[in-house]
Amino acid sequence: MTSDRSTDTPSLDAHWMPFTANRQFKQAPRLLARAEGMHYWTQEGRQVLDGVAGLWCVNAGHARPRIVQAIAQQASVLDYAPPFQMGHPQAFELAEELVKLTPPGLDKVFFTNSGSESVETALKMALAYHHVRGEGSRTRLIGRERGYHGVNFGGISVGGIVGNRKLFGTLLSGVDHIRHTHDPARNAFSFGQPAHGAELADDLERLCALHDASTIAAVIVEPVAGSTGVLLPPQGYLQRLRAICDRHGILLIFDEVITGFGRTGQPFAAQTFGVTPDLMTVAKGLTNGCVPMGAVFAKSAIHDAFMRGPEQAIEFPHGYTYSAHPLACAAALATLQTYAEENLLTRASALHEHFGRALHALRGLPHVVDVRNIGLVGGVELAPLPDAPGKRAFDVFLDCWEQGVLIRTTGDTVALSPPLIIEKAHIDRIVDTLAGALRRAA
Numbered sequence: 001m002t003s004d005r006s007t008d009t010p011s012l013d014a015h016w017m018p019f020t021a022n023r024q025f026k027q028a029p030r031l032l033a034r035a036e037g038m039h040y041w042t043q044e045g046r047q048v049l050d051g052v053a054g055l056w057c058v059n060a061g062h063a064r065p066r067i068v069q070a071i072a073q074q075a076s077v078l079d080y081a082p083p084f085q086m087g088h089p090q091a092f093e094l095a096e097e098l099v100k101l102t103p104p105g106l107d108k109v110f111f112t113n114s115g116s117e118s119v120e121t122a123l124k125m126a127l128a129y130h131h132v133r134g135e136g137s138r139t140r141l142i143g144r145e146r147g148y149h150g151v152n153f154g155g156i157s158v159g160g161i162v163g164n165r166k167l168f169g170t171l172l173s174g175v176d177h178i179r180h181t182h183d184p185a186r187n188a189f190s191f192g193q194p195a196h197g198a199e200l201a202d203d204l205e206r207l208c209a210l211h212d213a214s215t216i217a218a219v220i221v222e223p224v225a226g227s228t229g230v231l232l233p234p235q236g237y238l239q240r241l242r243a244i245c246d247r248h249g250i251l252l253i254f255d256e257v258i259t260g261f262g263r264t265g266q267p268f269a270a271q272t273f274g275v276t277p278d279l280m281t282v283a284k285g286l287t288n289g290c291v292p293m294g295a296v297f298a299k300s301a302i303h304d305a306f307m308r309g310p311e312q313a314i315e316f317p318h319g320y321t322y323s324a325h326p327l328a329c330a331a332a333l334a335t336l337q338t339y340a341e342e343n344l345l346t347r348a349s350a351l352h353e354h355f356g357r358a359l360h361a362l363r364g365l366p367h368v369v370d371v372r373n374i375g376l377v378g379g380v381e382l383a384p385l386p387d388a389p390g391k392r393a394f395d396v397f398l399d400c401w402e403q404g405v406l407i408r409t410t411g412d413t414v415a416l417s418p419p420l421i422i423e424k425a426h427i428d429r430i431v432d433t434l435a436g437a438l439r440r441a442a
């Protein structure tokens, strides 16, 4: 039965938790009751410093009053508006504000409710774009090993994580993958972008030779692969991928669900790395994690290709009941104002040195085999226990949790992605706590 006092633990039976070892969790639950700024408070009232911005999303810190008020105000004025054949002013205003931040040319915005939906939308846009301009033979989609693009069928098909794929049948047909860029033998402990591996982009040339480029619609990559361990693009890699796409008329999609909204030191990683994709997916930081919302940014030429039929035709047969939801638009507009007023979208570049140096000081501690960083995202890779991959990092996570610091682990990599409002003292506390946990893990 649900309790009426928030400090009581509710029954944990019914909730089937996503991406969670349910039975293990329910033996020792970690319940969050409140959040503000850089901190969570647990159900028992313990304060926890947030080293991961919730789940790479609360970039402006928790419970920002302006965002809270904007959502409440919007709910009282216009709670819902149908998005098909109808609109509301905030959706248009938000799109205009967003395209002021995107790289030049990414001038059109399609709203979704999550990163996974953004990915599906971008893949469908790519296929349909080629179709409407008479290149319907371009049906293949190319992803990358160790890519994470959400959990819907398109996303797990182009994604490169075996555990997310193997239970779900044959997935989308006509999908291929290029290799990932993780190369510890050549790049371990690189500070920022690693030097080696630009040539891995040439895998796309090999796939063009194998299938013929005229069958390939798009390639999708995360500029920085987050969920599989904070893997940075080697210097020159994204440029090379862009050049191959241009050479063969293939659309380049950047999945910026994690890297978007200031994580790498610019509004988008496309700007940090100086490469502009044709389509870009975002979510998470768009609303500071407050209300579910995602978006796809598209080049005008892609959008315009759909605008050629009879006036009354539905130009792109795709969308969601909650696309451009008024509450999400209000949250996003208030989030963008907060980012702008506090210069948060470039704050990660100012803290890149301090954060990177703090993380790289972990080199030499027990089990640490690599450290990777850019802006305010970092990965500390640990040597796995021989028969239990992921367990060592998870034990470190549990230890940090006990010490009042929330980190995240993916496989045997500890991932850090704190809110962009973080101060240097917070960075030092997170890394000191992590260092203590690593020593104890020895």
Ligand code: PMP
Residues within 6 Å of the ligand: 113, 114, 115, 116, 117, 119, 148, 149, 150, 151, 222, 226, 227, 255, 256, 257, 258, 283, 284
């Ligand atoms: N793409 C990337 C790169 C992601 O990191 C994520 C989520 N971490 C997604 C897509 C999926 O987003 P969501 O969980 O909002 O569906």
